[in-house]
Amino acid sequence: MFPIRDDNPQLNKPYATYGLIAANALAWFLLQGFGFGEQLQASVCQYGLIPSDLFSNELLDARPAGACPPGGAGWLGVLTSMFMHGGWMHILGNMWFLWVFGDNVEDAMGSLRFLCFYILTGLCAVAAQVIADPGSSIPMVGASGAIGGVMGAYIMLYPRVKVHMAVILIIIFTTFRVPAVAMLGYWIVLQLLGAFSSIGSSGGGVAFWAHVGGFVGGAGLVWLFKDDELLLNHPYHGWQQQKRAADVWNDPSNRE
Numbered sequence: 338m339f340p341i342r343d344d345n346p347q348l349n350k351p352y353a354t355y356g357l358i359a360a361n362a363l364a365w366f367l368l369q370g371f372g373f374g375e376q377l378q379a380s381v382c383q384y385g386l387i388p389s390d391l392f393s394n395e396l397l398d399a400r401p402a403g404a405c406p407p408g409g410a411g412w413l414g415v416l417t418s419m420f421m422h423g424g425w426m427h428i429l430g431n432m433w434f435l436w437v438f439g440d441n442v443e444d445a446m447g448s449l450r451f452l453c454f455y456i457l458t459g460l461c462a463v464a465a466q467v468i469a470d471p472g473s474s475i476p477m478v479g480a481s482g483a484i485g486g487v488m489g490a491y492i493m494l495y496p497r498v499k500v501h502m503a504v505i506l507i508i509i510f511t512t513f514r515v516p517a518v519a520m521l522g523y524w525i526v527l528q529l530l531g532a533f534s535s536i537g538s539s540g541g542g543v544a545f546w547a548h549v550g551g552f553v554g555g556a557g558l559v560w561l562f563k564d565d566e567l568l569l570n571h572p573y574h575g576w577q578q579q580k581r582a583a584d585v586w587n588d589p590s591n592r593e
Contacts, residue, residue, distance in 0.1 A: 339430075340437050340520060341512065344499040345573055351440035353448040357455060358432050361480055364420040365428050372425050382406065384421045385476030386414035388467045404474040414476075419459045421478035431480045435487065437500075442490045444571060445563045454562040458486020458555045465550020469532070482547035485528070486555030492521040493559050498573050525552050 368384065370376030382405035390411055410417050422428035443451040462482020496518035503512050525548075532545035568574050 338502055338504050340434070340500050341503045342501050343437060343441070343495075343517065344501075344514070345441045345495055346571075347440050348444050348571060349567075351443045351448070351451075353452045353455070354435060354439035354443050357439070357452070357480075358435060361420050361422070361428060361432060365422060369421065372422075372428075377423075380421060381423065381476045381478055382409055384410050384414060384417040385478040386410065386418035386463060386467075387476050388471050388473045390414070391467065392471060405476055409476070415460065415463050416456075418463070418476070418478050419456075419480055419483055422480070423478055427479060431484055434484050435480065438484075438487050438491045441495060441498075442487050442559075445490075445494050445559075445568050445574065447564055447567060450562045450564065454490070454555070454558055455483050455487065457558055458489070458551045459483030461486065461554025461558075462544075462547040462551035465553075466544045466547040469536075469546040477544050477547065479544070479547075481544070482551035485548045485551030486558070488521050488524065489552040489555030489557075490559035490562075492518055493556050494563065494568070494574050496576060525549070528552065 364384075365372065368376075369380040385405075387405060387409055390407075390409055422431065439451075439455075442454075446454060459480070459482050462485060463477070466477055466482070496516065498517045499514040500517050500520045501512050501514050502520065503510065528545050528548040531543060532549050535542065535545055
């Protein structure tokens with residue numbers, strides 16, 4: 338079950354969303370070798386965030402055999418890890434979620450504000466994962482945390498907008514619509530369950546705490562970054578449709 342689109346009109350060109358998708362794609366192609374061969378693993382170690390690298394030499398010395406060698410990105414990995422991915426499904430899934438939800442969040446902020454918001458929610462995601470397991474020697478990569486922030490903002494801004502979900506059951510393909518608050522609420526519950534079940538685990542896997550940290554960060558930061566003037570002309574924000582916004586949207590002279 339995954340989202341394929343929403344019923345939220347796009348009022349402005351989402352240049353920052355386009356740019357972020359392009360940046361992730363370029364990093365995947367140029368730095369990660371399309372996900373093939375040794376370049377993928379090397380890029381994960383070189384540009385990923387390894388929590389144990391951030392603190393003390395004692396943690397570096399305790400790194401298990403087979404882990405990434407010393408000399409990775411260090412603190413720079415806080416930023417570069419947001420543009421690295423571990424496989425084709427990882428990057429395609431992340432970019433799809435950014436495509437579905439990013440444009441309307443950018444609509445509420447403007448491109449420059451949205452770009453700053455995206456990076457900050459990515460930092461919230463990194464902080465949550467590092468706090469949860471500061472001694473981990475496993476590289477953390479992916480845009481999922483920052484995109485979790487986008488989803489946290491979306492649920493605050495457009496809770497009632499319908500999201501079209503696709504379901505594939507062996508040979509059966511169907512779609513249905515649910516309110517964004519239901520779809521995104523279900524998603525964050527899954528992340529919380531995964532996060533709490535991962536406590537004490539020493540293996541790799543999904544960085545659930547990063548997803549939770551990004552989502553919570555986005556839900557909070559959206560109130561600082563949203564532009565009320567932009568939202569005023571958006572017909573479907575908040576729990577109740579604004580009459581003025583609906584009138585503006587229904588007037589063809591106000592649309593491109």
